[in-house]
Amino acid sequence: MAAGATQFIDETPRVRSIVLDCHDWPGHLPGQHIDLRLTAEDGYQAQRSYSIAAPAEGDRVIITVELVDDGEVSPFLIEDLRVGDRIEIRGPIGGYFVWEPTRGGPLQLIGGGSGVVPLMAMLRASVRSRSDAPVRYLSSARAYEDLIYRAELETVASEESGVEVVHTLTRNHPPNWTGPTRRVDREMLAEHVWPPAVSPLCYVCGPTGFVESVATTLVELGHSPERVKTERFGPSGGVRR
Amino acid sequence: MSFVTRGFRGRRRLEGPPGRVPPGQYVTTEFPVLSAGPTPRVQLEEWSFTVTDAGGDTLEWTWSEFTSLPTETVTVDIHCVTKWSKLDTTWEGVSLDTLFARVGSPGSHALFHSYGGYTTNLPVEDITGGKAWVAFRYEGEPLTSEHGGPARLLVPHLYFWKSAKWVRGVVVSDSDRPGFWESYGYHNYGDPWREQRYAGD
Amino acid sequence: MTDVRHLDGNVLAGVLHEFFGREMTDQLGCCGHCDAVNALGAAHVYLEAPGHVVRCPNCASVLIVIVQHPDGMRVSYESIRWLQTRS
Numbered sequence: 142m143a144a145g146a147t148q149f150i151d152e153t154p155r156v157r158s159i160v161l162d163c164h165d166w167p168g169h170l171p172g173q174h175i176d177l178r179l180t181a182e183d184g185y186q187a188q189r190s191y192s193i194a195a196p197a198e199g200d201r202v203i204i205t206v207e208l209v210d211d212g213e214v215s216p217f218l219i220e221d222l223r224v225g226d227r228i229e230i231r232g233p234i235g236g237y238f239v240w241e242p243t244r245g246g247p248l249q250l251i252g253g254g255s256g257v258v259p260l261m262a263m264l265r266a267s268v269r270s271r272s273d274a275p276v277r278y279l280s281s282a283r284a285y286e287d288l289i290y291r292a293e294l295e296t297v298a299s300e301e302s303g304v305e306v307v308h309t310l311t312r313n314h315p316p317n318w319t320g321p322t323r324r325v326d327r328e329m330l331a332e333h334v335w336p337p338a339v340s341p342l343c344y345v346c347g348p349t350g351f352v353e354s355v356a357t358t359l360v361e362l363g364h365s366p367e368r369v370k371t372e373r374f375g376p377s378g379g380v381r382r
Numbered sequence: 383m384s385f386v387t388r389g390f391r392g393r394r395r396l397e398g399p400p401g402r403v404p405p406g407q408y409v410t411t412e413f414p415v416l417s418a419g420p421t422p423r424v425q426l427e428e429w430s431f432t433v434t435d436a437g438g439d440t441l442e443w444t445w446s447e448f449t450s451l452p453t454e455t456v457t458v459d460i461h462c463v464t465k466w467s468k469l470d471t472t473w474e475g476v477s478l479d480t481l482f483a484r485v486g487s488p489g490s491h492a493l494f495h496s497y498g499g500y501t502t503n504l505p506v507e508d509i510t511g512g513k514a515w516v517a518f519r520y521e522g523e524p525l526t527s528e529h530g531g532p533a534r535l536l537v538p539h540l541y542f543w544k545s546a547k548w549v550r551g552v553v554v555s556d557s558d559r560p561g562f563w564e565s566y567g568y569h570n571y572g573d574p575w576r577e578q579r580y581a582g583d
Numbered sequence: 584m585t586d587v588r589h590l591d592g593n594v595l596a597g598v599l600h601e602f603f604g605r606e607m608t609d610q611l612g613c614c615g616h617c618d619a620v621n622a623l624g625a626a627h628v629y630l631e632a633p634g635h636v637v638r639c640p641n642c643a644s645v646l647i648v649i650v651q652h653p654d655g656m657r658v659s660y661e662s663i664r665w666l667q668t669r670s
Binding site for chain 2: 178180181217222226
């Protein structure tokens, strides 16, 4: 189907959200993604998958795209795409890495870099539906200015008693930073993640190495593997045709 | 229905010098890593290469024996079925002619086996007569595990899926058995100049 | 040095939906080699290859291989004992 770009939101210096208008969109679950296909004039095609960043709202589908150095698709989406342009999408896709408020919680979201995108859809769904399930959101970014959705998360954490947000900055941090300043490790997970005793639903998303390390550690800490769902981002971000 | 996306150009695809690039391929300066499974980690002390001939007799080399064999350094173009070609790649390895010199019953078909379970089949005449090597150095350096190290097969005149990574041996016989990608619908022979990508091409 | 690490089964959600006509990644599969049961979304997928190779997350055996033929998509069953829908 064809989707029209209607609005752009600059989330960080390298990340932009794109609001798409998809006529007769059937709706989607938090965590699902769309497949986007671009066709050049000579017929060459490139396809990538992008997680949807917000719960279903009519024909509105929001994706959040990170600029990949030397990438083929992300530079186009971030630097060339204009309001009014149409792009070909397919979706919604995915039934495994999804959460909806009816599944309950506690909900544990752990994201590395742009892995936070599908997790943000889950968090936004929880807030919007006034879900009882308490949520803990742990994200890892290189620096303060790389924290995607930072301002919204600050607001949500301060206004919603059932939501706790922790960010760790791995490369550099501002002088007044009080949060962790290292890569996510066993100690950080033991401290900030819901304990296994409350049987949380855990969703881990991000680069392959990050996800592997976090998921393995969660199981070592006692979380049941069936309650830890993972979505690894490959270097190219999707299926190539 | 697909439609052209305004302003999208895609990765710059080089065409390459005429006559060097088979149909449907584009030239890359990168060396993409493609794999069907986890990278095997093979300790050199455990590594061996075995040739099993059509009569069932075997010849086996340990790593130190293998790397003491005469080697050749070749500069070749390689062509992947996923459409990229890389020109002028330099490899050092042992020619299959050297390995087959003492083979009693050469047979007509070869099935190469790799650590990790990958297999690929080729006619014996496509791996002899200076057409194939077991390579362990790439661009002057030991072959990295992501590109098939300790050693991989190198058969540049066919699509690169035939150049099995992490190779551990070859079984020669008089019957042809399809290897991994061949059994999933890729072409049994794989000549890039006749664009033999899929079975039936 | 980068290792070719696997992705999760959910990266094939679109491709599998196209072939089977329904959402497949939340369905369960039983490995024919080790009998482990997992959602297909949790399988280990090797994407960057001439085809997509789906492996058991427990023993790494090949479950299915997906190749985009010119004539159509082929899904080869290698070592998968059964698939089951979620109710």
